[in-house]
Amino acid sequence: MHMTTEAAVPTITGTVPPALILAAGEGHRLNGVNGGSPKPLTMVLGLTLLERAILSCKEVGVLEFYVVIGYRANKMIPYLRALEQRLSVLIKPVENPNWRKGNGSSAISAAPYITRPFLLLMCDHLFDPAILRLLLTAGTNTTDCLLAVDSHADRVFDLDDATKVQLDGDVITGIGKERVSFDAVDTGLFLCQHSLFDALEIAQDKGQYSLSAGLVELIRNRGFRAVTIGTRFWFDVDSPKSLGLAKKALLRSLSKPDEDGFVARHLNRPVSRRISEILVRTPINPNGISLLSFAVGIVGAVMFCLGGYIWTILAGLVIQLSSIVDGCDGEVARLKFQSSKFGGWFDTILDRYADTAIVVGVSFGYWLAHPHAAVWLGAIFALTGFIMASYTKKEFVIRYQSNPPGGLFARLIKRDARIFAIMLGAIVNLPYEAMLIAGFLSHIGIGLMLIKGHRRTA
């Protein structure tokens, strides 16, 4: 399921532009936390900054990279060679001996190699790859350079150090760090034309070597436009403090507000994020984490089988832990760019089997004290509710090509809520009863889904 195996032979398509990544700086402010490595090699949740930049571009189809290096280029080149191999992309290292002069001089040193439109990014920015998609979409029919901007300045950490942008409609009319009046903040993500190199050259002829100086030249020709990113995630990593905040913000960006239930959002995610933060540093892959969560669930189920109050409480806590770890596979997959169709599928199937084991465990524990056939009818009743609630949803997606109508009740019958209910039941020594209630609610939820579906089509 690793992306490397999915595209073993990189092919350059005509439609997706290459990316130019500026990675020449020293980043001395981070020296204290990254062991003196060049800034692009600073680790952020299991991947280096440069690796994140490349993988984010690869998510939108980019397979051709020009990486400008300067500071400790001798260390960077073998790293880039290794990365090229491991990520199955083409990486052309571009050395800029004058990197200390400014990042404009770094950008222009790639000019001889790039003849078509290209993405331009700073290797020290974390961002949601969806922003690149916005740029690519906006760039299909234009010869202007485009800059992704964030119009929510209040979201920006260290606004003083951020580059501000003034707009007239979507035309950029001013740019710079010291602007007092501005409309948005520069995210450091561009879709550029060759005109950028021309503009940089004009600036350099004036003795100005920063990227901003080149952009000012672009503005003079009104050939520079903004694309707003809405609430999508981005973060500029400059200092140890911003590195810490960036990690937190990146972890927070992993929640799925549309999909997560109450328990997942308010209890499971805050814990699973911390676990994921540790797991990304290990070689365990997302499918391994799915299996781990499944195994923990089985352990909980077996503990329920043992009966007795102490085991029951422990079992309840263990299945809640399993439910928390169940969120980590997706988080780690997104953090390490290892999401795959198989992974999502595998995880969902394992969840249903874990549910089955938990129902059997809870029911067996109850049956030890109440040896009636009705105990098992209850078990089947609850289990059918659990599996069918999910099944009914999936079938809806297939038939209608959209998610079924949501709402409060839909969230109440999700897996996070049901495991939490059984855990609470276990704590008061009523796990079987809690399971029956959760099963009952699931069947009601299925009925409601059918009624809503029928109304929609009738």
Place this chain on the structure above:
Amino acid sequence: MHMTTEAAVPTITGTVPPALILAAGEGHRLNGVNGGSPKPLTMVLGLTLLERAILSCKEVGVLEFYVVIGYRANKMIPYLRALEQRLSVLIKPVENPNWRKGNGSSAISAAPYITRPFLLLMCDHLFDPAILRLLLTAGTNTTDCLLAVDSHADRVFDLDDATKVQLDGDVITGIGKERVSFDAVDTGLFLCQHSLFDALEIAQDKGQYSLSAGLVELIRNRGFRAVTIGTRFWFDVDSPKSLGLAKKALLRSLSKPDEDGFVARHLNRPVSRRISEILVRTPINPNGISLLSFAVGIVGAVMFCLGGYIWTILAGLVIQLSSIVDGCDGEVARLKFQSSKFGGWFDTILDRYADTAIVVGVSFGYWLAHPHAAVWLGAIFALTGFIMASYTKKEFVIRYQSNPPGGLFARLIKRDARIFAIMLGAIVNLPYEAMLIAGFLSHIGIGLMLIKGHRRTA
């Protein structure tokens, strides 16, 4: 879920052409079997020929109809008015007092009303609406008239009476009933331009009033091309004998060779077709049939609960009947053009609940004689296999947007096979054991699906 409610206000879209339906003839050869009604009103499996023609067009989006009437027009007009209301389409009756002269005179009588390309069909032809889709696709970039032709002459009933077509590539070079050498057979389905009316006029000026005479004029200008229909279903209804064969052929066309398992194809379908033939004449709708099949399944489940060999055999036969009736909802829906997303969804959910009831029934019957908790563990084992086999498939469809890899084993774990296995088990008084084996195979099938899915993406 009826189509009438889905499109209560008909709207004419610019992209879907109107349809011209020739329904003026007497059809005297059918008088013996349709009670002396005009031919268009001959009932075929619950709907009149004309209703079938209109609904087939509506399936591909046609909402505007010109129906040429002649024989007993006074009886046809109120029928068309009622049909217009009931089917939520626009129907313009076009009277042709000269209908006895020939069907070319009927076609040309609609000329004043139709100014853009149009579908032309004979109301006495049954056909797969997919053929219309072929014509519409082929007709997007042409000013030629198009005729759907069947190049498998051996499939055609009463070839002597069929209209034959000679081809040069896809250009039609000759047409007529008496041709000895020919490449394909005319299916009576056209996509026409106004040039057809011009051609018919030329023919009429020569005193020729048949549609074929007009087509000969088209051929002269090489403005007439063929679209081959492959193995899609069509049938020309002329005589009592062909009416009987047409019904059979239409029923046979309902099988789903890609989806049906062994038991469904060779045992269930031949029986369900006969039941559907009866059900289409009743007002019961497809969702009602789904509920009926579910109710029969529940009856079988309850009979299993009673224990004892006689009840077990009867229960086995009843659940097999339920499985057979389970095929009728889709058949009736397709026969009466009542297919709906909700119907397919509802049916699938009910099937899983029926499976649950059957597992509970079989297990309860077994538990009466063997009161061990293990009986219920086996029940849950089998039930999880049954539901999860289907669940795993659905999840695959959602993730990969295609069906999972099929094969012999995939067919073995389908519902038709599993119910059949339990029925066979019931006959030899081993329904519980048969259920366990079917459950075991289902789990194996799920594992194989996961392995195949992993290989596909790895």
